[in-house]
Amino acid sequence: MNSYFEIKSLQCSYECKTINPRVVLEAEELCIPKGEVVFIVGQSGCGKSTILETLGLMNNTIRSATKFVIYPEEGKEIDVRKVWQQNNSVLSEIRKKYFSFIFQQTNLMHNFSILENAIIPQLIKGGDKKYGDTLLQVGLEQILKENKQNVGELSGGQQQRLAFVRAFLPAFKILLGDEPTGNLDPENADNLMKIIADEIHRSIDKTAIIVSHSPGLSEKYADRIIKIHQRESTNGDTFGKIDSDSIYEKQNGKWFHNGTEISSEKLLTMIQ
Numbered sequence: 001m002n003s004y005f006e007i008k009s010l011q012c013s014y015e016c017k018t019i020n021p022r023v024v025l026e027a028e029e030l031c032i033p034k035g036e037v038v039f040i041v042g043q044s045g046c047g048k049s050t051i052l053e054t055l056g057l058m059n060n061t062i063r064s065a066t067k068f069v070i071y072p073e074e075g076k077e078i079d080v081r082k083v084w085q086q087n088n089s090v091l092s093e094i095r096k097k098y099f100s101f102i103f104q105q106t107n108l109m110h111n112f113s114i115l116e117n118a119i120i121p122q123l124i125k126g127g128d129k130k131y132g133d134t135l136l137q138v139g140l141e142q143i144l145k146e147n148k149q150n151v152g153e154l155s156g157g158q159q160q161r162l163a164f165v166r167a168f169l170p171a172f173k174i175l176l177g178d179e180p181t182g183n184l185d186p187e188n189a190d191n192l193m194k195i196i197a198d199e200i201h202r203s204i205d206k207t208a209i210i211v212s213h214s215p216g217l218s219e220k221y222a223d224r225i226i227k228i229h230q231r232e233s234t235n236g237d238t239f240g241k242i243d244s245d246s247i248y249e250k251q252n253g254k255w256f257h258n259g260t261e262i263s264s265e266k267l268l269t270m271i272q
Contacts, residue, residue, distance in 0.1 A: 004207050009029075030242055035206065072097070110151050114154070120166075138164060168195070175196065179212065181193065194221070257270065
């Protein structure tokens with residue numbers, strides 16, 4: 001298979017004790033290919049984090065789906081609907097083996113050192129990247145020069161870059177990022193996305209799926225953009241919708257939407 005995910009007729013909702021669950025996201029058909037940087041964009045509250053949590057098996061939001069399959073390696077097929085019916089150890093093993101996560105909240109552990117925060121996932125999952133080299137890549141060489149030890153010594157932007165290092169060091173097939181550049185200045189945001197894109201494009205079996213509010217970064221680094229549209233149900237509730245009109249693809253450096261070539265300027269207006 002050339003795809004990591006194949007999804008059809010997906011409906012997502014969250015359980016709530018006080019009200020009946022309602023659909024917050026629908027996807028008619030969604031394919032995530034291998035070897036691509038995929039950006040997910042859309043208005044706040046449209047379901048970007050929901051689809052990321054669902055793809056990464058972090059939260060069982062699946063209300064219904066006619067197909068939800070992951071193809072993590074040659075000859076292997078995982079039906080996500082069935083996986084959620086199994087015990088947590090099965091889910092944990094799949095996440096450990098194939099996924100790496102950059103969370104919107106850094107989720108750094110302040111009772112662990114900077115070094116421990118960065119390398120513990122790599123010790124668990126394996127991987128051949130070097131801690132010091134990756135710090136230099138993301139502009140955190142001051143940690144080494146000043147021999148900083150505690151997470152609390154770092155600024156918000158430095159903590160976000162450290163969280164990226166933590167996700168980037170281990171071996172992974174699929175990198176999931178929820179606003180990984182949200183606390184960064186434009187220069188550092190651009191650098192981080194370039195590191196991700198270079199890593200994905202050097203490999204034939206890695207994919208990055210990035211939630212972002214930055215049309216500029218999406219246009220520059222994505223191979224595919226998925227725009228979640230805000231829709232209104234018959235009873236007035238809003239929900240996110242992924243359909244054939246949601247997909248933008250880059251082919252030979254040019255952008256296409258529904259088979260029609262569009263300029264970068266047009267793309268930027270369409271994914272706002």
